[in-house]
Structure formats: C-alpha cells, structure tokens
Amino acid sequence: MNQLISSDRARVLLVSPATSDVRELLYVLDRHNLGTGVAGDIDAGVELAAGGADLILLDAALAGSNIDASCLRLRNAAERHGVPLLLMSSSPSAEEQGRSVGAGASDYIRMPFNARDVAEKILMELALHKAHGAEAEAESIDASAAARPVHPQTLEVNYHSILAGSPDAVLLFDIDNALLIDANHLAEKMFGMPQASLLQGGMERVFPRRQADGLASIRLLREKMQDTLQGKIVVFRAECRHRDGHAIACEIRLMRLSVPGRQLVHARIIDLTERNLAEALRAGQNALLEMIAKGAPLVPTLDRLLLLIEGQSRGVYCSVMLLDEDGRRMRSMAGPSLPRQYLDMLDDVEIGPGVGSCGAAMFHGKPVVVSDIEHDPLWAPYRGMAAAFGLRACWSQPIFGQDEQVLGSFAMYYREVRSPVAQELVLIDVAADLAGIAIARMRHEQELQRHRSHLEDLVAKRTAALTLAKEQSEQANRELAAALEHLSITRDELVRRDKLAALGALVAGIAHELNTPIGNALVVATTMAERTRGLQAGFQDGLRRSELESYLGQASEADAIVLRNLQRAADLVSSFKQIAVDRASSQRRHFLLRQFIAELMLPLSATLKGAGHLLEQDVAPELAMDSYPGPLGQVLTNLVENCVRHAFEGRNSGAIGITARASVAGESISIAIADNGRGIAAGDLARIYDPFFTTRLGSGGSGLGLHVAHNIVTGVLGGHIEVASGDAGTTFTLHLPAVAPQAGTAAGE
Structure with a gap:
C-alpha cells in the first residue's frame, strides 16, 4: 500500500x-x-x-x-x-x-x-x-x-521554545554532566521553583532522597536513564519533590534525543496527585457505601469518612456533629483527628445563629464558612476555646435527611486563616451527603427496631387466629383427600379406556402398514407361480430361447420386488417391537451422562458434518445416572435423526445442540435436543407422538420414531417429554429421574 x-x-x-x-x-x-x-x-x-x-x-x-x-x-x-x-x-x-x-x-x-x-x-x-x-x-x-563553534546554548534555546506549548511539565537532562539544562513553565509550576533555580542543581534536585519503597532516587534515575540511552522509551512512576518538601506522585516518560555529540534525555512528567486523590475518593466512597449497606455501626463509619476527606487536603481536621431528635442540641459524634477534649466541650451545646460554624449551619440550614475564627462574631463565645487548640478556620455544612430535615453538620477545621477553594467545597458537599446517608440509615434502623417491638404484640394476637384457621384448613384437607381418592379411581379408569383406544388404533395402523408390502409380495409371487406353471407345460413340447430369457428376466425383477417388500415388512415389524419396549430385557447400570452422549453421538457426527450440519454438546462432566442406557440412546438417536430428516429440509446447513442440567436437588436431569431449523407447524404439535404420523409420507419414514421415543421416556425411563417449536427451531426436552424407577413403577403405569 x-x-x-x-x-x-x-x-x-x-x-x-x-x-x-x-x-x-x-x-x-x-x-x-x-x-x-x-x-x-x-x-x-x-x-x-x-x-x-x-x-x-x-x-x-x-x-x-x-x-x-x-x-x-x-x-x-x-x-x-x-x-x-x-x-x-x-x-x-x-x-x-x-x-x-x-x-x-x-x-x-x-x-x-x-x-x-x-x-x-x-x-x-x-x-x-x-x-x-x-x-x-x-x-x-x-x-x-564556519571558523567559530555553534553557541553552546543554541540547542537549549530552540528546545525551550519548542516546549513552550507542551501540556505537561518537561525537563531536559544532560546525562554526561548530570545536569538539568532546560525546563518549561509547567515544570516551574509543578516544582514551585523558577527556571533559574531548577537549572542550578542536578537531576536529584527535583526528587526526594528515597522513594516510597525505600529505593534511592539517584539509583532509580540512573537505571531508567541507562535504559533510555539504549533506545527505549521508558515509562515509570516515581515520587518527585516540591520546593516546600511535599511529595508529588508522578508518571515520568523518558526519551533520548538524537543530538550529535550529546547524551540528552527528554523527560515528560505528569502529576498524578489529582488522579490518585480522585481514585482514592472514589474507592473510599464505595467502601463507605458498602459499610452503610451492611449495617456497620455509625461511629466507625463516620470516622472512616472523616479520615478519607482529611486525606484529600493537607492540613484539614474534620468532625461530624449530630442534632438531637428534638432539633435543639448537638452531640459530638466523630472527629478522629481533633482533640477529644475539644469535642467534649461542644457536646450538648444548643444550636443558634451565633453558635460557631456548626451551630449556625444547623440553625439556618445552610453552609457557614468562617475563614478567621479569631475575628468572626459567630465564634465570639468560643474563640478562646478554639485558640487553645490552635484552630483558626472552620467551614461547616448542614447534613440533611431525605425529607430535607437537618440531621447534623460536617465541619472542616484548619490551623491557619484561609478560605475554601472550589475543590474543597466539592469535598465538603460529598462528605455531608455520605454522612447524611449513614445517619439516616442509623435512624431508620432505630425506627425499624421500634416497629419490631410493636410487631411482636401483633404476632401474638395473630397466632390465635392462625391456630383456628389451621384447624379449619386441616378439615378442608381431609375433605380434599377424599375427593382426590375418588378422582384417582376415575383417572385410572379413563387411562385404561385410553389405552384400549390407543391399542385399537395401533392394531389398525399395523394392519394397514403391513398390508401394503405383504400384498405387493403376494401379487408378484402369484404372478410368477402362474408363469412357472406355463413354463413347465411348455417344457414338454420344447422351449424357445427367447421364452426362457423372458421368464428369467421377469423372475429376477419379481425377486427384487419381493425382497424389497419383505424387507419393508421386516423393518415395520422391528419398529412395532420397539413400541412396546420391555424394561426387563434392558440392561440397567450406572453411567456418566457426558461420556455416554459423546460416545453415542460419535458415529452421527461424521454424517452430520458431511451434510453441513453442526452438532454441539454441553453436558456437565459430573452428571451421572442409574438408568437404562440402551433405551435412552435409542431415544436420543431418534430425536437427532428426526431433526436431520425434518428440521433442515431444503437447507444446506444447520445446528443441533444437546444440553443436560441437573435439578437443584439433583434428583432429576433435563436433557434438551434443540435445532435451529424450520420448526413444527402449530397444527401438527398435538399429533407428533401419534403412531404412523409423518409430514413426509413416502420418504422412507414410518412415523413411529417420536411415538417410540415417547413410550421409552414415559415407560422404561420413568420420565416425561416436552416440545417447544417456533420460527427459530424446535426443542425436545426429556425430564428424567437420575435413578430410574423399578419395573412396574414408571410414570403413567
């Protein structure tokens, strides 16, 4: 290209x-x-x-x-x-x-x-x-x-102008001299130093002596620089150092610059502080919500919330005050980083418009920001107490419940005079919302406990009524049992009549099906008998060669017709024998279903593949049955062959899936045979198990396959069979006991 x-x-x-x-x-x-x-x-x-x-x-x-x-x-x-x-x-x-x-x-x-x-x-x-x-x-x-050298600062000046628009902090290292030789304005901002100060020292000037894992920063830098000089683009995370000494979590990307005679490394540094804080806040919120959902005690939940917020901003100390249900007095609920003595002094104080930041925020129901406690009138009665503990600023946010009722307040204290920035206002909103959820959950639990106590009284009253109802139900059950016994007798009689009617239909069908091949064979045999007598009569007077050849040709054709019809009759007799499957003649054993189905389907797979069809099996390896594998194999084979014969007519490809699942108790197993073929017409679904019913008359099928399968499932295997069909295909589902019933106890007997 x-x-x-x-x-x-x-x-x-x-x-x-x-x-x-x-x-x-x-x-x-x-x-x-x-x-x-x-x-x-x-x-x-x-x-x-x-x-x-x-x-x-x-x-x-x-x-x-x-x-x-x-x-x-x-x-x-x-x-x-x-x-x-x-x-x-x-x-x-x-x-x-x-x-x-x-x-x-x-x-x-x-x-x-x-x-x-x-x-x-x-x-x-x-x-x-x-x-x-x-x-x-x-x-x-x-x-x-040409006679004078290039100015030594030419490269650095050009490089600095190139990086002026970089979105990240960038440093240029001279490896040979172990110096910083260029930096952009974002690097100055990140490290809190002007360019002149940055370029006065070596590479370690912007790194702490050791990283968080104890590795010396100079060793880390040397290893990464060496990899970079070998042509690699090196990306790693490390801690850098701000001018005031605090650590900066960074991602550093090193790249060698190809400058003749110089070993220069371009370093792009991305400050991960905000990203790490955001990830920590998100993870902390999820952990807190999980604690609340699991019903963790309120105080440990609030302590964890306050420590999470304190980790988002340097120098902050947080507290949560809870408003009594009377809406008048506040209680010190949590403040893990504030002096316990200070929190005790605020306990049981009545809220009001001039009661510090928290009391005023709860009283007015809106945020209160005090940037200078010493000079703010809200803190006039309490400024001495705050000064004793070195607290100089306090911002408080009321905590609301779902009904907008004030539940308490969330406060952020600082030991310096200052006002909040936008990010800190977001933090205090998040903290107040989470605290509101936790407090509301606690009050909801208390309300539920009161309801539980009330419910105990209601339960005692209902017990007597239920006892009476139980006695009445038992009487009704006895009456129903008698009715069911009568229904059972009636059902058995109806089943006997249905069996007789089915037997009559079966005998009529057998007679009809056998009559055709046997009748055809009889006609041919009779005809050939007459031809043979004629041949014998003419034998005395001498036979012509043409007459003998004609007779032999007719005899050969008659033989073929007789054999074909007798074979058809034999096949029908074999199918008829399968209709009344005898459990006593089947071998019962314990077997693994997955292995059994895999071995059963192996010879069919080649045939299906040759026809362009796909056979998939999904059977758990641990499924086992104590049943009759012979009859079960016959049912599965009949169903798969039925799919091939009917589902994919007129199609070059199709898919058949066999899945097996055990019930929850493990007492029964469901085996589904599904295809993506054309489905069964709605009008034919009610007749598919009838003997001799087929939609492909004259194509070689006897119409007994599904009838035999139904008899085996409900008789020998002691289960039942279901069918579901539509435009997307047909699914036959066998519901079988994992342990087959003994002779004489199958379903429907």
Missing part, C-alpha cells in the same frame, strides 16, 4: 507493512497535523521519498541485511542527506542496533511500540532537525561563521 504525503505540512514517510502499530501511529501523527506517507517496500519508499520527506521511519525487516544501502537510497531520494531516519525492529538485537547506528539512523525503535510515545519522538526529531538546519543556514550565509 502506497499513500502519498501531504505537501502543506511537515512530511513523515513510513516504509513498513501496514501493521496495527503503523496504522495507529498514522492516526496520532495526523492529529499532530503531520503529513504522512506509507510505503510497503524499499522501492515504493524511494519513489515516495523523491517527493520530499522531513523524516523517515524504516522497518528493519524490509531492509534485511542491507541496512546501509537502504538508508542511503532513501536519503538520496529525499535529496537531503541529513534527513532524520529512525529504524524500527520487531526483532531487536544489539547487533542490528549497532548496524543501524553505523547506517546513520538517528534512533532505534523496538516494536511493538506505544504510538503516542513514538509520535512525541518524531516531533522532537523534527524540531531538533529544524533547529540544526537553521544553524547550518546561518553559517552558510556568514562565511566567517
């Missing part, structure tokens, strides 16, 4: 197969407004490079062992010998990396790679190449410039 390069943007040529890495990189480069082109081989790459390229990425697999020649061809085609060329390799090795450096490659990228990281490296290469190009152009204009 060759893709032309846009001419109105910086141009990047990728000489590589269109892998997923390359496609993602193209998308990222386009978002950076870079024109891109892709060539699937070296020749196509040379053709595209002839149109101009500002940077080339070459897949080492396409270059093979001729890396030098491939790089030279691409650069010559671009008519720019100094064009940056990056080599990509999906099978990186030290030997190949050495050859890439010898071929003049600016860098060596290992595949697969992160598209964003490689895009950033490309942007840096383009920017640095542009800076070097500008210097070279200036030197060519001023002939005397």
